[in-house]
Amino acid sequence: MPITIKDVAKKANVSPSTVSRALNDHPRISTETKKQVQELAKSMGYVPSQAARNLVTQRSATIGVAVADYLDPFYVSLLASIEDVALANNYDLFVSSFYRDRRREEKLFDSFYEKRLAGIIVAGSLIDEGYLSQENRSVPVVLINCFSYPFSVSADKLAGAKMAMEYLVGLGHHRIAYVSQGKPLNTELLRLQGYRSVLRKHDIPIDDSLIVPGDGGVIGGIKAVSRLLDLPEKPSAIFCFNDMTAIGVMNALQKRGCQVPRDCSVVGFDDLEIATYYHPSLTTIRQPIYRLGYRATEMLLDLIRSDGEVGSEILEPELIVRDSTARAQD
Amino acid sequence: MPITIKDVAKKANVSPSTVSRALNDHPRISTETKKQVQELAKSMGYVPSQAARNLVTQRSATIGVAVADYLDPFYVSLLASIEDVALANNYDLFVSSFYRDRRREEKLFDSFYEKRLAGIIVAGSLIDEGYLSQENRSVPVVLINCFSYPFSVSADKLAGAKMAMEYLVGLGHHRIAYVSQGKPLNTELLRLQGYRSVLRKHDIPIDDSLIVPGDGGVIGGIKAVSRLLDLPEKPSAIFCFNDMTAIGVMNALQKRGCQVPRDCSVVGFDDLEIATYYHPSLTTIRQPIYRLGYRATEMLLDLIRSDGEVGSEILEPELIVRDSTARAQD
DNA sequence: TATAGTAATGCAAACGTTTGCACACGCAAG
DNA sequence: CTTGCGTGTGCAAACGTTTGCATTACTATA
Numbered sequence: 103m104p105i106t107i108k109d110v111a112k113k114a115n116v117s118p119s120t121v122s123r124a125l126n127d128h129p130r131i132s133t134e135t136k137k138q139v140q141e142l143a144k145s146m147g148y149v150p151s152q153a154a155r156n157l158v159t160q161r162s163a164t165i166g167v168a169v170a171d172y173l174d175p176f177y178v179s180l181l182a183s184i185e186d187v188a189l190a191n192n193y194d195l196f197v198s199s200f201y202r203d204r205r206r207e208e209k210l211f212d213s214f215y216e217k218r219l220a221g222i223i224v225a226g227s228l229i230d231e232g233y234l235s236q237e238n239r240s241v242p243v244v245l246i247n248c249f250s251y252p253f254s255v256s257a258d259k260l261a262g263a264k265m266a267m268e269y270l271v272g273l274g275h276h277r278i279a280y281v282s283q284g285k286p287l288n289t290e291l292l293r294l295q296g297y298r299s300v301l302r303k304h305d306i307p308i309d310d311s312l313i314v315p316g317d318g319g320v321i322g323g324i325k326a327v328s329r330l331l332d333l334p335e336k337p338s339a340i341f342c343f344n345d346m347t348a349i350g351v352m353n354a355l356q357k358r359g360c361q362v363p364r365d366c367s368v369v370g371f372d373d374l375e376i377a378t379y380y381h382p383s384l385t386t387i388r389q390p391i392y393r394l395g396y397r398a399t400e401m402l403l404d405l406i407r408s409d410g411e412v413g414s415e416i417l418e419p420e421l422i423v424r425d426s427t428a429r430a431q432d
Numbered sequence: 433m434p435i436t437i438k439d440v441a442k443k444a445n446v447s448p449s450t451v452s453r454a455l456n457d458h459p460r461i462s463t464e465t466k467k468q469v470q471e472l473a474k475s476m477g478y479v480p481s482q483a484a485r486n487l488v489t490q491r492s493a494t495i496g497v498a499v500a501d502y503l504d505p506f507y508v509s510l511l512a513s514i515e516d517v518a519l520a521n522n523y524d525l526f527v528s529s530f531y532r533d534r535r536r537e538e539k540l541f542d543s544f545y546e547k548r549l550a551g552i553i554v555a556g557s558l559i560d561e562g563y564l565s566q567e568n569r570s571v572p573v574v575l576i577n578c579f580s581y582p583f584s585v586s587a588d589k590l591a592g593a594k595m596a597m598e599y600l601v602g603l604g605h606h607r608i609a610y611v612s613q614g615k616p617l618n619t620e621l622l623r624l625q626g627y628r629s630v631l632r633k634h635d636i637p638i639d640d641s642l643i644v645p646g647d648g649g650v651i652g653g654i655k656a657v658s659r660l661l662d663l664p665e666k667p668s669a670i671f672c673f674n675d676m677t678a679i680g681v682m683n684a685l686q687k688r689g690c691q692v693p694r695d696c697s698v699v700g701f702d703d704l705e706i707a708t709y710y711h712p713s714l715t716t717i718r719q720p721i722y723r724l725g726y727r728a729t730e731m732l733l734d735l736i737r738s739d740g741e742v743g744s745e746i747l748e749p750e751l752i753v754r755d756s757t758a759r760a761q762d
Numbered sequence: 763t764a765t766a767g768t769a770a771t772g773c774a775a776a777c778g779t780t781t782g783c784a785c786a787c788g789c790a791a792g
Numbered sequence: 793c794t795t796g797c798g799t800g801t802g803c804a805a806a807c808g809t810t811t812g813c814a815t816t817a818c819t820a821t822a
Contacts, residue, residue, distance in 0.1 A: 103490075103570055104548070106808060117772045122810060132770060152546045153483040153492075154808035157777045160433075162483075172511055173705070178502045181529070194543060197527045199511070213524060216482040218434070240433055320709050353709045375503070379650050379683045381711050436778055447802045452780060462800060484778035487807045 105148045114142050125150065156218065164194040165402065166214040168207060170226025172199040174318070174346055175374045176391065180225050180246065183395030191403055193220065202318070204228040215241065221402045224248075225395075228287070242405035244398050247289055253405065254414040255398040259289055262387040262419035263296025263341070266369045269385075269421055270339045271304050274430035275367065277312065279337035281326040281347050284315040290343070293371070297341060312337055316347045323350020331358055338366060338430050345370035345377050348384055352426065363428035373422055382425035390417045435478045444472050455480065486548065494524040495732065496544040498537060500556025502529040504648070504676055505704045506721065510555055510576065513725030521733055523550065532648070534558040545571065551732045554578075555725075558617070572735035574728050577619055583735065584744040585728040589619055592717040592749035593626025593671070596699045599715075599751055600669045601634050604760035605697065607642065609667035611656040611677050614645040620673070623701070627671060642667055646677045653680020661688055668696060668760050675700035675707045678714055682756065693758035703752055712755035720747045 111118040116135065123131045124139035156162045165188055169177035181197060188195050196219060200206040207228055214222055218241075225246040242253070249256040270278050280297045283290045294313070301308050314329050316322030323342060327350075330337055342348035348370030352362050360366055362382055370377055373388035397415055441448040446465065453461045454469035486492045495518055499507035511527060518525050526549060530536040537558055544552055548571075555576040572583070579586040600608050610627045613620045624643070631638050644659050646652030653672060657680075660667055672678035678700030682692050690696055692712055700707055703718035727745055 104545075108808080118809080119773080119811075120771060123771090126810085128811095130770065135770080149542065149545045151487070151548055151808055153486045153548060154777090155810075156483045157481070157487060157779090158808080158810050160777070172508045173505070175503070175505070178508060181502055185529075195528065198525065199515075212479065215479045218481055218483060320705065349706075349709055353711060356711050375650065376679075376706060379679055381683060381686050437780095438778080448779080449781075449802060449804095450800085453801090456780085458781095460800065465800080481778055484807090485780075487778080487809090488780050490807070 104151075105146055107148070107150065110139070110143050110146060110148050113146065114139050162218055162220050163192060164196050164217065164219050165399070166210075166217070166219040166222040167195055167197045168210050168214075168222070168224045168227075169197070169199050170202050170228070171318075172201075174344075175376065176344065176372045176389070177225055179374070179391045180395040183392045184223060184399045187396055187399035187403070193403075200228075202226075202228065221406045223398055223402055225398075226289075228285075242402060244402040244405065246394055246398050249414055249416060250288060252414060253401060255394055255401060256414070256416050257389040257394060257419050258416050259292035259419075260296045262371060262389070263293040264300055265419065265421045266341050266371070266387050267297055267300035269423070270341065270367065270369060270427070271300060271306070273339075273367065273427065275339040276306055276430070277309070277335065277337045277339070278306075279312040279314065279326075279330050279340045281314055281316040281323060281340060281342045281351060283318040283343045283347075284322065285318075293343060316343055316350070318343060319346050320350035320353070323347040323352075324354040325350075327351050327354035327358070331355075331360070336366075339369070339427070340366060341369045343371060345372040345374045345384060345386055348386070348426075349376065349380060352380065352382075352384070363426050364431075367427040367430075369427060377422075377424070385424045385427040386422050388420045388422050390419070393417055434481075435476055437478070437480065440469070440473050440476060440478050443476065444469050492548055492550050493522060494526050494547065494549050495729070496540075496547070496549040496552040497525055497527045498540050498544075498552070498554045498557075499527070499529050500532050500558070501648075502531075504674075505706065506674065506702045506719070507555055509704070509721045510725040513722045514553060514729045517726055517729035517733070523733075530558075532556070532558065551736045553728055553732055555728075556619075558615075572732060574732040574735065576724055576728050579744055579746060580618060582744060583731060585724055585731060586744070586746050587719040587724060587749050588746050589622035589749075590626045592701060592719070593623040594630055595749065595751045596671050596701070596717050597627055597630035599753070600671065600697065600699060600757070601630060601636070603669075603697065603757065605669040606636055606760070607639070607665060607667045607669070608636075609642040609644065609656075609660050609670045611644055611646040611653060611670060611672045611681060613648040613673045613677075614652065615648075623673065646673055646680070648673060649676050650680035650683070653677040653682075654684040655680075657681050657684035657688070661685075661690065666696075669699070669757070670696060671699045673701060675702040675704045675714060675716055678716070678756075679706065679710060682710065682712075682714070693756050697757040697760075699757060707752075707754070710756075715754045715757040716752050718750040718752050720749070723747055 107118045107121050111121045121139050124136040167184055171177055185195055198210050200210050221242040223244050227245055227248050245251045245254040247256045248254050298308055314326040316326050340351055342351055348368050352368050355362055355366055362368055370384045370386035373386045377384040377386050437448045437451050441451045451469050454466045497514055501507055515525055528540055530540050551572040553574050557575055557578050575581045575584040577586045578584050628638055644656045646656050670681055672681055678698050682698050685692055685696055692698055700714045700716035703716045707714040707716050
């Protein structure tokens with residue numbers, strides 16, 4: 103139904119090849135015909151079919167992006183930088199979320215492959231690296247926050263967790279809880295490792311009842327608090343897997359009459375926009391979100407262009423102190 | 433480079449047509465060959481090229497979705513229901529944001545058209561309907577929250593604004609401010625109309641200095657508050673364009689020592705997840721977000737299948753009372 | 763004037779599918 | 793033994809582009 107290159111060719115009394123060359127700034131064409139054809143094409147509302155073009159050129163200028171969760175602003179913020187880099191290099195984006203569901207992630211991979219995309223970026227992947235390398239069907243893949251994969255960009259979770267914990271210990275806190283994500287992924291295990299190592303370093307005994315599972319979202323934080331407040335000896339500070347969890351935690355604390363930070367300090371992870379604007383504003387570990395997406399996309403473009411020999415990259419997080427933390431009372 | 437249907441055909445000693453039929457459950461094929469070919473194809477890791485398929489069948493099973501802003505959870509939440517309906521009908525989604533930028537929205541339209549998508553859904557469009565109908569290049573388009581377009585699904589902004597205002601007036605508030613989005617779109621004008629009509633109805637004079645511009649986000653809310661608190665006579669309640677604005681408003685109020693709701697009540701619009709979990713939790717007008725996306729996608733599928741005669745649809749919002757509003761002190 | 767070289771254009775093949783049509787085969791009915 | 797029909801398969805065209813090669817027309821040089 104749409105207008106094809108032949109329609110334009112016929113109207114311009116030239117061959118389809120000429121139209122194609124005019125539209126693609128091919129050198130072997132007269133400036134005059136080029137201009138004429140371009141104007142005609144525009145006036146006819148001709149838009150080339152990407153499918154046909156991809157088919158014959160055997161490549162596509164679309165990058166697939168799979169994020170774990172649309173509802174977590176962390177992943178959405180990543181999209182901004184990915185889009186910036188991609189657009190600047192004339193690549194399209196095909197974005198999709200797999201809602202933290204492994205099977206959906208795999209289906210997404212299939213659909214990406216059917217589209218013969220130029221490359222793929224996955225943030226928050228649940229698929230283990232083994233599967234990924236094996237499944238690797240000659241299309242480059244870059245992972246975000248999955249540092250064991252050869253082509254990846256991650257924030258240093260271990261360092262981040264240590265910063266948070268050192269800061270809390272420095273404020274005089276001894277009973278510090280950790281609300282996890284609940285899945286045994288790298289991104290989780292490293293935080294836990296940081297949590298433990300700082301406690302050990304300061305000779306603070308590790309109490310496993312202070313380590314409670316969340317779900318990476320607000321609800322998980324709320325549930326965790328109800329467990330923590332039922333403990334015989336309550337924590338004086340809570341370190342959270344991420345900011346969304348921290349918001350749930352603060353909400354539940356305040357609902358149970360526990361003032362933040364007076365009665366309990368809270369530290370998050372990510373530094374989402376809402377961390378600044380929540381009441382009280384949230385002390386957190388900032389992931390360099392923009393740079394994560396930026397570098398990942400650059401890395402993918404390198405891979406697409408040259409099967410380059412780039413390796414995995416680790417970016418440093420940063421402690422942002424705000425109003426949700428205070429010195430421990432004793 | 434990838435495996436083609438011919439590779440599979442050769443290995444199976446059949447023609448490409450047979451392979452195609454086996455993979456598509458065509459009736460005219462023996463159960464035996466079908467099974468054999470299917471297994472072989474899978475074991476070879478064959479994945480059909482969507483480009484080639486779309487080209488020859490002249491249709492595609494991908495829906496384009498353009499949302500105004502990834503950073504506003506309202507639009508992101510819409511994606512969930514759109515995806516649910518689309519996936520259930522074996523459609524893919526091509527999602528993109530135009531960051532509230534009109535030129536980016538137009539570029540997005542072009543790119544959608546290059547892909548020869550089956551249909552398009554736009555949420556928060558900045559393009560006026562005139563352009564849209566004219567630009568309509570035989571691909572069906574459904575708009576969300578743009579009720580003047582013939583194929584659209586919207587929440588009733590006017591009714592929502594009236595609910596909010598009636599509620600505030602009912603609590604005894606007389607000086608009620610409105611923080612707008614700052615763009616003269618329908619979605620804005622209707623709220624304003626509701627704001628004014630309720631005040632008029634109750635013989636409350638309309639003070640234009642109480643109507644201040646925001647930007648649809650947190651920052652806009654913050655800036656608006658600094659203008660409102662500098663007024664000789666401060667408002668006792670603030671109705672906000674949306675929840676993100678309301679969060680900015682509450683944050684700024686609390687920062688300036690103004691307690692919510694004791695010193696000032698705040699009402700939002702949307703009912704995002706964060707509205708429940710903010711402190712204090714936010715009284716707001718709930719848009720039926722899930723249903724908006726759901727109905728829009730169903731409508732689009734109808735259009736795709738039958739050039740159906742569906743018209744625009746308006747859904748009712750709902751007042752959700754929480755902790756950010758209180759009776760006026762006098 | 764003939765010849766080589768260059769610039770602009772057209773021809774036709776190719777990309778990987780789907781699908782209408784023709785064909786071959788086996789079998790039942792006349 | 794034909795005829796007809798149904799079932800399974802293959803052939804070839806088509807989808808809308810791009811691009812190597814051939815062709816044409818012109819210009820400049822010898």
